Amino acid sequence: MRPRFRSDSWYLVALFITLISVGSILLVLPLSQAGYPGNATHISYIDALFMATSAVCVTGLTTVDMATFSLFGQTVLLLLIQLGGLGIISFTSLLLILPGGRIPFRRISTIRSFYVDGVEYDPKKIISTIVVTTLGIEAIGALLLAWFFMQAGVLNYGYYGVFHAVSAFCNAGFSLFSDSLEGFSKNPAILTIIMLLIISGGLGFIVLQDVYQRITRKRRYLNYHSRVVLGMTAGLILFGFLIFFFFESKGTLSDFSLRDRIMNALFQSVTPRTAGFDTIPQYALSQPSKVFTILYMLIGAGPGSIAGGIKVTTIFIIIILMIRYPDPAGDIRIGKHRITSYTLNRATVYFLKALSLLLLGALALSLIEGHRGVAFDAIVFEVVSAFGTVGLSLGLTPQLSVAGKMVIIGIMFAGRIGLVALSFSLIRAKNYDITYPEGSVLLG
Amino acid sequence: MRPRFRSDSWYLVALFITLISVGSILLVLPLSQAGYPGNATHISYIDALFMATSAVCVTGLTTVDMATFSLFGQTVLLLLIQLGGLGIISFTSLLLILPGGRIPFRRISTIRSFYVDGVEYDPKKIISTIVVTTLGIEAIGALLLAWFFMQAGVLNYGYYGVFHAVSAFCNAGFSLFSDSLEGFSKNPAILTIIMLLIISGGLGFIVLQDVYQRITRKRRYLNYHSRVVLGMTAGLILFGFLIFFFFESKGTLSDFSLRDRIMNALFQSVTPRTAGFDTIPQYALSQPSKVFTILYMLIGAGPGSIAGGIKVTTIFIIIILMIRYPDPAGDIRIGKHRITSYTLNRATVYFLKALSLLLLGALALSLIEGHRGVAFDAIVFEVVSAFGTVGLSLGLTPQLSVAGKMVIIGIMFAGRIGLVALSFSLIRAKNYDITYPEGSVLLG
Ligand SMILES: [K+]
Ligand SMILES: [K+]
Numbered sequence A, B: 001m002r003p004r005f006r007s008d009s010w011y012l013v014a015l016f017i018t019l020i021s022v023g024s025i026l027l028v029l030p031l032s033q034a035g036y037p038g039n040a041t042h043i044s045y046i047d048a049l050f051m052a053t054s055a056v057c058v059t060g061l062t063t064v065d066m067a068t069f070s071l072f073g074q075t076v077l078l079l080l081i082q083l084g085g086l087g088i089i090s091f092t093s094l095l096l097i098l099p100g101g102r103i104p105f106r107r108i109s110t111i112r113s114f115y116v117d118g119v120e121y122d123p124k125k126i127i128s129t130i131v132v133t134t135l136g137i138e139a140i141g142a143l144l145l146a147w148f149f150m151q152a153g154v155l156n157y158g159y160y161g162v163f164h165a166v167s168a169f170c171n172a173g174f175s176l177f178s179d180s181l182e183g184f185s186k187n188p189a190i191l192t193i194i195m196l197l198i199i200s201g202g203l204g205f206i207v208l209q210d211v212y213q214r215i216t217r218k219r220r221y222l223n224y225h226s227r228v229v230l231g232m233t234a235g236l237i238l239f240g241f242l243i244f245f246f247f248e249s250k251g252t253l254s255d256f257s258l259r260d261r262i263m264n265a266l267f268q269s270v271t272p273r274t275a276g277f278d279t280i281p282q283y284a285l286s287q288p289s290k291v292f293t294i295l296y297m298l299i300g301a302g303p304g305s306i307a308g309g310i311k312v313t314t315i316f317i318i319i320i321l322m323i324r325y326p327d328p329a330g331d332i333r334i335g336k337h338r339i340t341s342y343t344l345n346r347a348t349v350y351f352l353k354a355l356s357l358l359l360l361g362a363l364a365l366s367l368i369e370g371h372r373g374v375a376f377d378a379i380v381f382e383v384v385s386a387f388g389t390v391g392l393s394l395g396l397t398p399q400l401s402v403a404g405k406m407v408i409i410g411i412m413f414a415g416r417i418g419l420v421a422l423s424f425s426l427i428r429a430k431n432y433d434i435t436y437p438e439g440s441v442l443l444g
Helices: A007-028 A045-056 A071-097 A123-151 A157-169 A188-203 A205-215 A224-248 A258-270 A287-299 A312-323 A341-372 A376-387 A402-423 B007-028 B045-056 B071-097 B123-151 B157-169 B188-203 B205-215 B224-248 B258-270 B287-299 B312-323 B341-372 B376-387 B402-423
Strands: A332-334 A337-339 B332-334 B337-339
Touching (some): A007 A045, A007 A071, A007 A402, A045 A071, A045 A402, A071 A123, A071 A205, A123 A188, A157 A188, A188 A205, A188 A224, A188 A258, A205 A224, A224 A258, A224 A312, A258 A287, A287 A376, A287 B341, A287 B376, A312 A341, A312 B341, A341 A376, A341 B312, A341 B341, A376 B287, B007 B045, B007 B071, B007 B402, B045 B402, B071 B123, B071 B205, B123 B157, B123 B188, B123 B205, B157 B188, B188 B224, B188 B258, B205 B224, B224 B258, B224 B287, B258 B287, B287 B376, B341 B376, B341 B402, B376 B402
Antiparallel strands (some): B332 B337
């Protein structure tokens, strides 16, 4: 009867702890600091740990500027992003796709419900497809970005193209520019490439593959999951665009031309789920825009993707729950499909647990940082950003105390690994031989 | 398939709109103003409407001081509180208790699930019992309060005793003292009486009656509902007491003796669910205490009571959902009782809809008041206070613009009537003759 942490998830935990440990040790070396070997700067271990965790979890929150790292240090961060991203996407895709028993560390019983539309795969082939797809998309993105960075007069445009393409597709949001992409807010080409990379990274491998097979006519229809993810993604982007365009046209976007206003409102709608680049300073947003950004950071993108958050499918189920009634079997009919009571329950529990974790995180940070006058909305913004592996910031993160940094490190880890583990936690059905009387409680 | 607003609820809406309309017109009359007939003050109609809504919904938020009203005006407010409170408690208790078909305006099909442990009642008897119980408890409270107010040197102690007893039992939180009960923070007798009135008002009629029957040995056991409500109430009070004692001992309670520190931490734990008196200024609370107060305001008290919020039973179910797995039938076993999938679904949907309403309210107020620099936590505090019919304030309410006051009036009404209507909305089960394929979406 008790919830159990799935043993499979421990592999993910072990992978991430290893990556973070090795990464943080590499990052604290003088070799990783700017100015090495002559006059190397120095960062504390807590900052190295923070940056390594942020990179592996593809969060993108930073306590120190990227310019404080040498090329070696920046490459370490890029590798951590790539490995953390591939780790998550492979692990979740495998668990989502496989019909059972193929990966030795997994239990058969946990898989059936993740079986999608009769597709069966070989794990090795899945992973190699994921790696090839990821590197392929990143390579195209890097080439395009390098070209437009060159046009924009960026030195080292090749390196900057690669770094930002990986950071964008992995939804990491790390930028070599100290003001993120604010310098390119009037460069629609670069914004478009980055947005396309973010969105494709956020759809998830299953959807990408499904779309690919549909385009190459190997399949006649997109599966239900893909349609939900694509529909929710399009709807959220459009809705967010309208919201930010409306709320910011007289604020942060007031100096922009109509074209740039559209591009930046679109970017602000895309980036919280869950890339974390910014083209306009987040602290300057109006209050309703900040609240909407927090909501979007919480929602996140598609499951089996590199992006974080509680996922668009969870929100889809939550919305369905609110507007439809279940049939006697507890299932809900939507269009020509049934959402089973099992799925409904999992989504609800996942949502509630995520909210509880978030609340605990915000309370912990409030306890540590609140007494020195940090506003609670700034705390919630940073906590949701860390939890959803977003990386947007109102500016609080670099000012955190060591204890505060520890809390955010914990939240980034919980938001990345905890949510994945949670989403795959097994619901064990048990038959009772005794029927207990109904415990009637009134809800009024 | 579509959710429907139960027609019964329209009776409640009509009752409340009538009370609010008549009340606001009476309150705006010169007769209701202090200084009448010589030099009567003047309040705007929006303030009269605000005060009438706040009284009928037993919220307790105020835009003008009680001292701006004459004895007549104050009596109007007291009557509105009493009638609004009795209206809610009668309506919800009737719907919760009755096995069906007894009240002409109700549909039989909606009743079965509110049938508690085989108890059947005559509606007229229920209402008269509710009125007698309410007036009886309030009378005892008024006598005790009058005595201790006299001891404390309050003029008009009889009138003050009656007003505060009604306001406390109805969980209204209106006070004739402009600083609420802050002047009595070192008077444990008065705090104890007020707390007992608040708690008994918040348990709900069903629990009060059950406890009474248990004490008079008419029943051998308390029913499951009563045990859950009493257990949750005791647990929440104790937990909140520890939290506030811990968070405030070096803050707002630092000047108090240990006895007064205990009494005021206890009071701060009791008052947000959902009375709204305060003994310490809420704006002076530490940030974690404010967050906890918001949480407690959201939770509220027992169903079928005068108190607001999403109710302790809903939170009970939400907690159960998070820590237990459902069996194949979708029910969850807890102790020797089953919580049915029907109850689980209702609690979840209720919780989600309440959160959505709250979010909408906060966004609306943020849109109106945010641009002039009001912090978002202050907005959330006021919105949750209005929504949960609590009445605690960080001081924002009196400063609201007319549009902001309209929003809070709407939220008070939605939190009072909307939540009741929501909680009694009917889940219509329908048999499908076609079985649709499962719409499998992945949640990871
Ligand atoms: K990110
Ligand atoms: K109240």
